[in-house]
Every structure is written in C-alpha cells, then in structure tokens.
Amino acid sequence: MTRKFTPDGIYTAIVTPFNDADELDESAFRKLIDFQIASGAAGLLVIGGSGEYVSMTPSERPRAIDIAIDQAADRIPIVVGALAPGSREVQDTARYAAKAGASAVLVLPAYYIKPSAAGIYEHFARVADAAPIPIVAYNNAGRTGITLDVSILETLTSIPSVVALKECERDLALIAGKINAVGKRIAIMSGDDDLGFPTFLLGSPGGIFTTANLVPAIHRKLFEAAVKGDLKQARSLHYALLPLIEALYTANHPGPLKEAMAFVGHPAGRARSPLQKANPENLKLAEAALRKLEEFVGA
Secondary structure (H helix, E strand, O other): OOOOOOOOEEEEEOOOOEOOOOOEOHHHHHHHHHHHHHOOOOEEEEOOOOOOHHHOOOOHHHHHHHHHHHHHOOOOOEEEEEOOOOHHHHHHHHHHHHHHOOOEEEEOOOOOOOOOHHHHHHHHHHHHHHOOOOEEEEEOHHHHOOOOOHHHHHHHOOOOOEEEEEEOOOOHHHHHHHHHHHOOOOEEEEOOHHHHHHHHHHOOOEEEEOHHHOOHHHHHHHHHHHHHOOHHHHHHHHHHHHHHHHHHOOOOOOHHHHHHHHHHOOOOOOOOOOOOOOOHHHHHHHHHHHHHHHHHHOO
16 A cells, blocks of 8 residues: 655655666665665655656666665655656656555656746646646756746646645745745645755745755754754754755755765765766765764764
C-alpha cells in the first residue's frame, strides 16, 4: 500500500548518487535512503532538482524511482520529481510514479516555452487527468522564469490533485500572502533551506530541503522546535545551519552538496556535466559548519 503524502515535516530533496563511471550508484542510493529514514526525515523527494532530474537519462529516471520506492518500503512518503518542460513528458512520469507506488509528484509550470496563465492551468490539469496521484506544485521563478503568484494559485487550487506547493519565493511578505490566500486549500511548504524557520512561523506545515541530505536530524529538530513554540531553540538551530547552507547553495548546485556528502559517510559522486566541482574553500567552510552542527545532534 502506498504511503499517503502529507505536507507535514521536513522532506529531503535527495541527491542521486553516481559512481566513478558516472552511472547510477544503486548501493549508495539505498544506503542514503536508509540514513534519511533513520534520521527522521518525514519523506523524500527523488529525482528533483537536487536529484539532477534534468541530467538523468529517460531510462535512469524510472530506475531511480523504483529503487527509492523499493528501499523506502512504505516507511515514508516518496515524492517524484516530474520536472520536464512539456505536459506530455510530465504526464508520462506521473503515470509511472503512480503505478510504481509513489506518494506524490512534484511539478513545475511548463518552463522555457513561457505559457500564459491559462496554459499553466492546463499543464497542471492535464497532469492531474493523467494519473491518480497528488501533485505538489513547484514555484521556482529563478529556474523557470515563471512565478506561481496568488492569482495562478487560486486557479490551481480548483484541481483536486494539487495539494501542496513547494515555495521558493524569497520575499516573506509574498509567502505570507499566499498562505493567507490559499493556505487552507493547499499546503505552502518551504522550499528554501535558509527560509525554513521564518516560513514555519508564518504557518507553513513543512519544507522540502536540500541540505537535509547532510543533516536531516538538525532540520527535523528545527521544525519541531518551531511547531512547539520553542523559538529560542529553533532560532539557535536556524543560525547554526546558515553557514552550511551558504557554503553549499552556490554555483553548480547540487555539485558542492554532492561532494560534501562524503563528510557524513555517504559519498554521492560528482554532479553531472556541465556542473563543475565545488570550490575547495566552500567545501572547507561546509566541513567546518558540519563539525559545529554535531553539538546539536544529540541535544
């Protein structure tokens, strides 16, 4: 039975490990999934942006989906990235994910082709019609050039399958406006690691984060502290996480993040071309930040 998607808690936008031959490393992927579950991740986003969806081949994506669902074994929800720019390919991914037993799919507005608001609605409606699986819409204007603003979200909430939004808006006032306008109909999940804390305080029920690959337990502790109203603890964890986030969320993402995975005992190989290796100074900063975060692990 497929684990039901719920927007509560911290989902890890998990990296896709590759071996030295630049092939999907199944063993490393399975170990990483177990590490995430043991660390209290609420769920996983596989083959998302951090999972290098756009750099994977059409045959690799379903294989990664199958491995993740098999290894998770219904212990936590699995959200599948369906990040193609065209509706038909996203429909195909949604159908595959639903049949494989995924809990939801993450869908961007159709990018590059710059559709109208009506076209964005049609894109999501066609995906919803293609497969019986919940949809997490993804607002990331920095990647797509399209903003899912309140007016567009108002239309998307009329699609029953659209149950959540991964929000990468940088303006907290706009995030608050979305939560106020549509937050009772769909869950507005934080999509930027460094804005998790304030977004939770605005009413977001959870987040989908990339540095949770390295420190899932710390992100979980921050979220739980915020929800319980322990703002002192949540604020402390927020500022402790910032140096790690700033060191890794730089050019060539998720390349630096993948290289830093070796620091936590889960090497994931290099990001695929054309992404480049991390700046050595950034890796040093990330390693130092991880050492400082160790004091919070058992707290």
